[in-house]
Amino acid sequence: MFEWDIATDRAIWENRRMFEIFGVAPDEPSPGKAEFTQFYLHPDDAPLLEESLRKADQQDQSFRLVSRIIRKSDRELRWLEVSGRFEFDAAGMPVGLLGVAADITERKQLEEHQQLLINELNHRVKNTLSVVQSLAKQTFKGGDPASLAALDGRLKALGQVHNLLAERSWEKASLAEVAQRCISFQGADQLRIHMEGPEIQLTARQALTMAMVLHELNTNACKYGALSQMTGAVNLSWQNSCDQLIITWAENGGPPCHPPTKRGFGSMLIEQAARADLQATVERDFRPQGLVCRIAIPEQRVVS
Incomplete structure (x- = not known):
């Protein structure tokens, strides 16, 4: 489970499983979108992330992404599925994302x-x-x-x-x-x-x-x-x-x-x-x- 603050691009990983999925030590900081895109997300799947973020609006607050990532600990290619819900401010602009991530490589x-x-x-x-x-x-x-x-x-x-x-x-x-x-x-x-x-x-x-x-x-x-x-x-x-x-x-x-x-x-x-x-x-x-x-x-x- 994770939380992402869009304005500061800061993420909080709320359980150990998130660190295991990305191959990151528990004492390391959680990556925001910029770091995730640069060091973890497969380059060919970057457009999928941007398209999922563009769809954010108050009528449909849901977020879903299925993409490949490169696990940091062993550089192995893995499949990731992310589901979540956007939070909006009074002006209707997305300010945060609360979601869950799962490693679906075996599937x-x-x-x-x-x-x-x-x-x-x-x-x-x-x-x-x-x-x-x-x-x-x-x-x-x-x-x-x-x-x-x-x-x-x-x-x-x-x-x-x-x-x-x-x-x-x-x-x-x-x-x-x-x-x-x-x-x-x-x-x-x-x-x-x-x-x-x-x-x-x-x-x-x-x-x-x-x-x-x-x-x-x-x-x-x-x-x-x-x-x-x-x-x-x-x-x-x-x-x-x-x-x-x-x-x-x-x-x-x-x-x-x-x-x-x-x-x-x-x-x-x-x-x-x-x-x-x-x-x-x-x-x-x-x-x-x-x-x-x-x-x-x-x-x-x-x-x-």
Whole structure:
């Protein structure tokens, strides 16, 4: 714990841990900002300190800094996290800072190691998808080109969302981002696909499932539905309603829509994947002006 007087640039370290973090003997004076910047703070992180200090105002009195320091006792590079609150005078000018500091080096090292593992996982999964695509091309060689194209499209949709999840450290991805990635890579005119809805976060597994569902809907729209004609359009919307997340895919302006005479693999994939991974129900309404697909997911399955 520490106190810093801004006017005099004097700091008071109020416990032994502060001296241990900076590698300073307990009988040495505590450094102020000038000495901290010159002898302890990593030069590349000096702009971070200045930016954190510039943000001080009475509306937001908090202070936070994560930076590297050079410990005095052994010149070892360490990670420091500082949190505090500014004090202001009657004129609204900051006069002091009361805060706490923590050495987070071990946490940073664990985060870096985790990122290395994630990068390795991403590399291996990408290679696996490439191998599956190659095997599929060899397996379908001389066979039905449409079947190969369908499988290739599904693998590419998975690859797109895989890249998105890799950017998010395989934690979460928003429904809007998943939809954009799935639709954009297929070359559909995004101006003809209107998306709207609140911020919804999906787990990694949910994101992959939703990618498959939206890919099938978009593929069918491009082949047979609204997007197969220049006059057609799609409205993709989602909203919370009665403890459910309702996702609606509504087509219009395309060729006349009729119920299929038999259920295809894509339809079964949509229904089974949504039910298994999202506990969702799927309703499809083949209206004359275009397909309307409604997916209802229990609200507790997703994070608003």
